[in-house]
Amino acid sequence: MSGGGSLTAEPPVREAPPSAEPGRLRGQAVTLAFLLPAGILLGVWVVYPAVYTVFRSFFNATGKKFVGIDNYTALWSDELIHKSIVNNVYWVLVVPALITAIGLVFAVLTERISWAVAFKTAVFMPMAISLFAAGVIWRIMDQQEPSRGALNGLIGAVHDAFSPPGVLADASPSIPSLQGSPSTGIVLKTPLGSGSEALLGLTGIPPEGMPSGAKQAVAPQPASGKIVGVVWRDFKPGGGVPGKVEPGEDGIPGVKVALKDPKGGTFATTTSADDGSFSFDGVKGTGYKAAISADTFRKPFGGVSWLGPRLVTPAVMIAYIWVWAGFAMVVIAAGLSAIPRDVLEAARTDGGTEWQVFRRVTVPLLAPVLSVVFITMLINVLKVFDIVLSVAPGSTQTDASVIALAMWRTSFGGVNDFGLGSAIAVFLFVLVIPILLLNVRRFKREA
Amino acid sequence: MAAIAAEAPAQAESFATKLLRVLSKSPVHIVLLVVGLLWLVPTFGLFVTSLMAPADYNNFGWWKVLSHPSIATWQNYSQLLHHTDIPHALWTTVQIAVGGTVLPIIIAALAGYAFAWLDFPGRDWIFIGVIAMLVVPLQMALIPIFSLYNHLGIFDTVLSLILFHTAFGLPFAIFLLRNFFIGIPKDILESARIDGASELRIFVRLILPLGLPAIASLAIFQFLWTWNDLLVALTFGRNTQPITVAIYSNMRQFGSNIDLIAPAAFLSLIVPLAVFFAFQRYFVQGLLAGSVK
Numbered sequence: 001m002s003g004g005g006s007l008t009a010e011p012p013v014r015e016a017p018p019s020a021e022p023g024r025l026r027g028q029a030v031t032l033a034f035l036l037p038a039g040i041l042l043g044v045w046v047v048y049p050a051v052y053t054v055f056r057s058f059f060n061a062t063g064k065k066f067v068g069i070d071n072y073t074a075l076w077s078d079e080l081i082h083k084s085i086v087n088n089v090y091w092v093l094v095v096p097a098l099i100t101a102i103g104l105v106f107a108v109l110t111e112r113i114s115w116a117v118a119f120k121t122a123v124f125m126p127m128a129i130s131l132f133a134a135g136v137i138w139r140i141m142d143q144q145e146p147s148r149g150a151l152n153g154l155i156g157a158v159h160d161a162f163s164p165p166g167v168l169a170d171a172s173p174s175i176p177s178l179q180g181s182p183s184t185g186i187v188l189k190t191p192l193g194s195g196s197e198a199l200l201g202l203t204g205i206p207p208e209g210m211p212s213g214a215k216q217a218v219a220p221q222p223a224s225g226k227i228v229g230v231v232w233r234d235f236k237p238g239g240g241v242p243g244k245v246e247p248g249e250d251g252i253p254g255v256k257v258a259l260k261d262p263k264g265g266t267f268a269t270t271t272s273a274d275d276g277s278f279s280f281d282g283v284k285g286t287g288y289k290a291a292i293s294a295d296t297f298r299k300p301f302g303g304v305s306w307l308g309p310r311l312v313t314p315a316v317m318i319a320y321i322w323v324w325a326g327f328a329m330v331v332i333a334a335g336l337s338a339i340p341r342d343v344l345e346a347a348r349t350d351g352g353t354e355w356q357v358f359r360r361v362t363v364p365l366l367a368p369v370l371s372v373v374f375i376t377m378l379i380n381v382l383k384v385f386d387i388v389l390s391v392a393p394g395s396t397q398t399d400a401s402v403i404a405l406a407m408w409r410t411s412f413g414g415v416n417d418f419g420l421g422s423a424i425a426v427f428l429f430v431l432v433i434p435i436l437l438l439n440v441r442r443f444k445r446e447a
Numbered sequence: 448m449a450a451i452a453a454e455a456p457a458q459a460e461s462f463a464t465k466l467l468r469v470l471s472k473s474p475v476h477i478v479l480l481v482v483g484l485l486w487l488v489p490t491f492g493l494f495v496t497s498l499m500a501p502a503d504y505n506n507f508g509w510w511k512v513l514s515h516p517s518i519a520t521w522q523n524y525s526q527l528l529h530h531t532d533i534p535h536a537l538w539t540t541v542q543i544a545v546g547g548t549v550l551p552i553i554i555a556a557l558a559g560y561a562f563a564w565l566d567f568p569g570r571d572w573i574f575i576g577v578i579a580m581l582v583v584p585l586q587m588a589l590i591p592i593f594s595l596y597n598h599l600g601i602f603d604t605v606l607s608l609i610l611f612h613t614a615f616g617l618p619f620a621i622f623l624l625r626n627f628f629i630g631i632p633k634d635i636l637e638s639a640r641i642d643g644a645s646e647l648r649i650f651v652r653l654i655l656p657l658g659l660p661a662i663a664s665l666a667i668f669q670f671l672w673t674w675n676d677l678l679v680a681l682t683f684g685r686n687t688q689p690i691t692v693a694i695y696s697n698m699r700q701f702g703s704n705i706d707l708i709a710p711a712a713f714l715s716l717i718v719p720l721a722v723f724f725a726f727q728r729y730f731v732q733g734l735l736a737g738s739v740k
Binding site for chain 1: 475483506554557560561566577578579586611618621645646647677695705709716730
């Protein structure tokens with residue numbers, strides 16, 4: 001493999017010690033040649049700038065005036081930076097732990113399926129995508145209208161399944177004896193009894209707001225032992241007479257009508273037919289009241305405002321977790337496969353439940369791997385930048401801001417305060433120094 | 448899906464029964480199936496969105512395209528390729544990513560070899576210095592390098608971006624390669640030296656071929672990192688715009704530029720996804736070497 005060099009040469013007599021002057025010099029020159037390119041790049045692009053940034057952070061925006069620690073006190077008084085630090089604290093508290101936990105769950109669960117590779121590929125795939133593009137993807141997912149944003153569409157589907165929207169968006173009573181509003185329900189104040197009729201006329205419904213399938217309303221035919229009635233759109237082109245069912249006025253189907261007994265309890269409820277008619281049987285005596293329940297006017301799910309000021313940071317976090325969960329899963333799965341099977345088997349044969357084995361054996365054995373994942377995510381979360389820029393719209397960018405973004409906006413985003421920007425960078429650097437020391441210690445222990 | 452089922456009903460049936468049997472056996476399968484699909488939905492949604500006319504995007508969600516495939520159109524892509532600067536931005540991204548991958552690997556391999564197999568005073572301390580640089584946020588360099596580039600007159604060039612990526616890729620690259628090279632059996636190196644091979648020859652003929660697996664992992668990482676960068680290019684570029692920056696400059700009007708943003712974003716992630724699927728093994732190896740070590 002070495003190609004050159006004759007293997008038939010004499011077995012080497014111990015050469016002159018490498019400290020021989022010309023040889024040593026030459027050796028040093030070779031070493032230098034190997035190291036020089038890296039040395040120059042790291043010196044000019046990493047070491048010098050790091051030192052200069054610390055120096056620069058004690059000067060004002062233009063760099064002409066020494067300002068001491070003013071830029072550092074400004075970290076707490078500047079609104080954008082303060083907000084960013086608070087947000088980053090949330091990031092640190094929530095995201096690394098959540099990603100590690102999700103990765104652990106996925107890694108453990110995939111051990112039990114035969115199609116683990118397919119699952120892992122699906123979850124791991126976002127790692128290849130730029131955080132910026134991942135943000136674009138989630139910006140589309142996060143649109144507020146449930147008809148446009150997939151996330152709210154999903155939530156809305158579940159929401160509407162459990163509490164379906166009402167048939168009407170809005171309406172008002174057409175006659176004075178009908179009182180109330182869509183939010184409280186509308187009650188007919190006239191007491192009803194056996195053989196009465198309840199005319200529940202509504203107005204203020206635009207034609208396109210009428211439920212589909214509505215038919216010409218029919219005036220109720222009173223009958224003994226019953227209360228009959230109709231809910232209808234008490235309006236026709238030209239106006240019509242309020243409180244009277246007329247040709248051209250449609251019944252409103254699907255309206256929930258409740259009959260209150262004299263004591264105020266609910267006697268029965270029913271739903272109006274296509275022509276708006278409804279009836280209650282088995283009515284005795286008098287003193288009942290008919291009411292249109294507020295359910296009729298329940299608004300459909302309007303969508304969670306993911307990109308609004310309150311939820312924009314959680315929205316960015318969701319996108320970020322979507323990207324990084326695969327990393328945690330893959331690293332933890334590798335750690336899991338290194339755990340000797342017989343240890344787990346022994347715990348199971350000793351009568352441990354799956355949960356006990358997981359809690360008492362698997363997790364403690366995985367602790368080193370879990371801490372590596374956690375620390376890696378901690379560093380990444382402190383530096384989070386691109387994904388905030390692409391998920392958060394301009395209007396809520398400040399609400400979603402993080403330290404790295406505040407640094408960029410302060411330095412290059414129009415303000416161009418290199419003094420303050422340098423101070424933010426140094427602050428960020430100070431935050432990762434404990435992790436830096438940890439890395440160094442780990443290396444020294446291994447070496 | 449329907450077509451496949453129609454072509455091979457027997458197979459589909461056996462697959463379906465098998466699927467049912469597996470699913471009924473354990474809720475774990477169902478949960479993971481749902482989670483796995485949920486994980487794929489967002490990327491798929493971007494692709495479908497990229498096929499929608501802007502008017503359609505503003506009226507309904509991308510999933511409507513699934514039930515109304517006729518509204519899907521390649522119009523956005525042909526518009527993008529022929530009438531915008533997105534192809535040029537993609538080309539810029541290619542240049543940055545290739546340069547930003549090849550250069551740091553060569554330089555880091557040289558240094559990694561020196562740290563692993565050459566004796567020089569202070570070797571371990573210098574290496575610890577390199578490890579310390581692993582976590583230095585690149586924010587620490589943005590302002591001084593911005594000024595430096597302006598002085599040197601290389602601001603807003605592809606070269607300046609490549610050099611920045613190279614420098615900040617080096618600590619991890621040196622760390623990874625040094626740790627890999629040190630695992631090469633000493634005998635091989637010793638016998639080559641005794642045979643009189645120069646260090647450069649040993650490096651080129653022995654170390655590089657033996658180090659190929661580590662170099663491959665590193666190449667994938669560095670390529671994805673530089674391809675996907677936004678921050679560096681946003682800071683040191685004005686007219687030199689890689690794809691991420693080009694998309695970003697259209698983000699202010701997200702809704703009205705969606706016909707550019709969605710297809711451009713999808714184009715930007717085709718290459719990293721292809722790299723990922725082609726070299727998944729090396730990607731995972733690199734990840735483990737970098738984090739578990």
